[in-house]
Amino acid sequence: MREELSVDTVEQVKLQAFQELESASDDAALEQWRVAYLGRSGKITQLLRGLGALDPDERRVVGAAANKAKGVLSDGLDLRIKALKDALLAGRLDTESIDVTLPGLPAPQGRLHPITQTRREIEEAFVAMGFEVREGPEVEWDRYNFDMLNIPKEHPARDMWDTMWVDNENAEGERSMLLRTHTSPMQARIMEATEPPVRVIVPGKVYRYEATDPTHEWHFQQVEGLAVDEGITLANLKGTLFEFARRVFGEERKVRFRCDFFPFVEPGVDMSIDCFKCGGDGCHICGHTGWIEILGAGMVHPNVLSGVGYDPQKYTGFAFGMGVERIAMLKYGIDDVRNFYANDLRFLSQF
Numbered sequence: 001m002r003e004e005l006s007v008d009t010v011e012q013v014k015l016q017a018f019q020e021l022e023s024a025s026d027d028a029a030l031e032q033w034r035v036a037y038l039g040r041s042g043k044i045t046q047l048l049r050g051l052g053a054l055d056p057d058e059r060r061v062v063g064a065a066a067n068k069a070k071g072v073l074s075d076g077l078d079l080r081i082k083a084l085k086d087a088l089l090a091g092r093l094d095t096e097s098i099d100v101t102l103p104g105l106p107a108p109q110g111r112l113h114p115i116t117q118t119r120r121e122i123e124e125a126f127v128a129m130g131f132e133v134r135e136g137p138e139v140e141w142d143r144y145n146f147d148m149l150n151i152p153k154e155h156p157a158r159d160m161w162d163t164m165w166v167d168n169e170n171a172e173g174e175r176s177m178l179l180r181t182h183t184s185p186m187q188a189r190i191m192e193a194t195e196p197p198v199r200v201i202v203p204g205k206v207y208r209y210e211a212t213d214p215t216h217e218w219h220f221q222q223v224e225g226l227a228v229d230e231g232i233t234l235a236n237l238k239g240t241l242f243e244f245a246r247r248v249f250g251e252e253r254k255v256r257f258r259c260d261f262f263p264f265v266e267p268g269v270d271m272s273i274d275c276f277k278c279g280g281d282g283c284h285i286c287g288h289t290g291w292i293e294i295l296g297a298g299m300v301h302p303n304v305l306s307g308v309g310y311d312p313q314k315y316t317g318f319a320f321g322m323g324v325e326r327i328a329m330l331k332y333g334i335d336d337v338r339n340f341y342a343n344d345l346r347f348l349s350q351f
């Protein structure tokens, strides 16, 4: 027996469909509902198929109603899907609320390398005392690195600086271009190009052909200092470097000068500071001597002055040179110089 197909039947199916749609509350239930009503053998589809058995008049009326029902039901489905999505979102907003007062995620911030920081600190100490900061070439002629500094070819003092040569040997088996082994060549370059008075410091990289160990790198940084004028004495050297030591290592620092040899100074000295760790009692930092050697210095050798065209009878001067890594190691208590260039952020980000 076939059920009578009328506008009423259409309305009943529609009503039931809406009631069921209302209680479908997840994706699976919605899909099930769609198949049941709008699918290929769904109820609305079946109604439409049954139209063929009706009188033309009735078919027109019931057909229109069925098509309309199909339209509103598929609109209803869309609305229901959207409503469920909105509800889901609202639920998330309730449970996953954002606390705008929480601190934000910190953006990673860069910083200066500890050696750059130390170099700047050294520069500031000398700039405050009237020194000018100058830089020079890292690839240098042996003329400036040695000859002009009173270290002629074949002089055994060249062995004090293990050299990396960068050019090929000439016919005589000699080489002349090198990576500077110290910043001292800038003493000659600056004096050659300037008339006294001279008051400069020269920070920069230097290179030595040697094996690395906790206290030696094959590349490192120095700060050179040079002051030349009429009447400059060893007392000026001591006063200037004493002031530097107090600025960088603390007000209460004591300094000690001892004789040392560098071919380009006469007399030559080295300067130590009293150990800031043990205050001079002796500890592992100062090698149980109470003193820490921090730089080499001296009065500019007359041969160096006349070599650049200065009259050594008229002018005198002092020069000094220090290793920046060594100063940083002492300041921060670092026991291996290689840490500075290992590019390990766990180390570098501590400064």
Ligand code: PHE
Pocket: 181, 182, 183, 184, 224, 225, 262, 265, 296, 297, 298, 319, 320, 321, 322
């Ligand atoms: N250039 C020397 C070195 O590298 C240091 C120094 C500079 C000593 C100036 C005296 C005067 O060892």
